[in-house]
Amino acid sequence: MAAGGGGGEVVAWWWLQIDGIDGLIDSFGSFKKSVWLKAIQFEKAHGTGDTLYELLCVAVQIPKAEFFWLMLVNEKLIASDVSAAREILQVAHFRLPDSEEIWHAAFKLEYENNELERARAFLAKARSVNEGGGRPERMWMKSAVVERKLGDFGEERRLLDEGLGLFPWIFKLWLMLGQLEERLDNLTQAKDAYKSCVKHCPNSIPLWLSLAKVEARISSNILVVRDVLKMARKRNPKDPQLWLAGVRAEKSEPFAVHLMEKALKDCKGSKNRGILLAYSIEMSSTSEEWTTLVSSNMKCEEEDEDPHVIAAIGNKLFSDDGNTQVDEARIWLNRAVSVAPDVGDFWAFLYKFELKHGSKDEQKEVLRKCIAAQPKHGDRWQPISKAVENSHQPVEVILNQLVLALEKQEDKAAAQDNNKGHYHC
Template sequence: MGAKEKWLAGDVSAARYILQEAYAAIPKSEEIWLAAFKLEFENNEPERARMLLAKARERGGTERVWMKSAIVERELGNSSEERRLLDEGLKLFPSFFKLWLMLGQLEERLGNLPQAKEAYELGLKQCPNSTPLWLSLANLEERMSGLSKVRAVLTMARKRNPHFPELWLAAIRAESRHGSKKEADILMAKALQECPNSGILWAAAIEMAPRPQRKTKSSDAYKKCEHDPHVIAAIGKLFWHDRKVDKARTWLNRAVTLAPDVGDFWALLYKFELQHGTEDQQKEVMRKCIAAEPKHGERWQPISKAVENSHQPVEAILKKLVVALGKEEKAAEDNKHQ
């Protein structure tokens, strides 16, 4: 914490000194090694970051050290070194799903789709309960083979993990994307039976409902999950579409208060204030979002974790996500009118 304070105050060398003192005092602390790595990495000292991680691996680092090592190489564009580190890491930690995920993503980036598929499938043998691995395999199958293959993957995923709402939601969305509205509705009804208290499913159910039924659906959702930020945000969006500006603002603010770590809700609130708020209100949302340092969110993470955005500040990620949301909304409108 001392090092982080110095770093945030702009004194990188003082932060470095504190961490050197720390690992002289506690040489076995992986937290200190990783903090030192992060300091160098975020300050564009990739060689120093690499050296620290190499030492940490020599000292028998945990799976996190191997993961960070591969991330550095990914960012520097060294695919072969990234693959070597992932392969080595997986020999040591075969049940750490993130390494399998990164291996699959590496192959996808390089256009080696059959190898990516193999990485996800091998990962699932080791980690059958990893939702991210199932979802990555499903997305890949959709790109390679279309709807029938996605259905097969997600059906198997749900058999293994019946109460994982993300897997149900992925299946519902796949049907919707391919125009099978009836199938999507049937799946949603089953999903809510299996996972009756899932906020993400209820939020999706509100959005899928025909306009006249949305109010009823949102009151059902609220009864089941009144403290779930996804439901709160979905209700906020309904007020927003109905031009009830004050109510929308209240509900969207509740969502970010309940889940400040989820960037998606900050993006919704910021987009709302860009449309309906004053400059001060917009600045205030931005300030609070930067202070919250969101790390999660279904829409936030693909942007914040993209290689080209890896050192971008929160403010830049928030703005990029708002642009992406705007494009999606426009595409959805265009589809309706076709």
């Protein structure tokens, strides 16, 4: 190991070489955080679990040792010793009663171990003491999540209303309130929540999208949805997500195609423009059409490496006119998960492909890699992974649910295709 850094870090590293942990503790107990981190990194790389634990137990004695308490807890969780982690957090609470991060760690431990009443109690205390800096709004959001899991929707609503009274600029609280009303099929109340939010948070794209979706559920009038999305684009110009929502909302193929052409021009140079190009590929009817589209739009390196475009090409090769190009499709879909392993949608596309065209070993390998990647994002992935009934489900279950949903969507599109022709976006 090279002794990188300067000053105290170098001294701390050499002292560990010469005199071990005891020497570091005796001679450098008051060193700054970076020195302790260097010593801890050394122990993680070259020591044992016991020596690392011993060093962390001393590190937490220095002033404002919040970070080291959390590391100590994490080491016990890695060792699957939940009881010890809980005991450490109790001591940490005593030493740092106002630490938001310690409160959050205690909640997370109980929630992830399905101890919901314990989690609820911790959050109630945290809300009462967490009035200062940091991100205290998290405590109201997490509290609402626990009540949702427990099925107490009245308390969930009360907490969200209380949180919004304190933090009306936090769009996620508005979003959670709207989603609660949607789950209860109170669509008018959901719309009111989203409309209130866009007044407080006009630059929140998720809120505009949610408002457009709930308007579409309430009314079959496309003009209402168009007006919402036009206003959203006026407040947030050149945003690909808002343009894409507009294209998806259109029922008429000519209108959708025309709007997509405008979107690609308006968002030229915008971050995340690839989602528009990817959907254009999905909309295209023939291989000639989408290959021309790709070659005329992918002008820069960023778009050439956009995972949404890569995945869309892989899917087209998978299903284009029924003539699957297996080897090419596999290359493109694998490339998508390599570029963006945190997006669950891409893993579902690849897994669905391998279930149809791959061997058992290839299927198992995709599943293994997906579990290792622990994806958290994706337009299709998140609605499933964040559903109340899936809050503690492993990645494998979410992946299989999404593949099933994709297959149902594909069957529905095929039925529409038989009735209406090629266009079925």
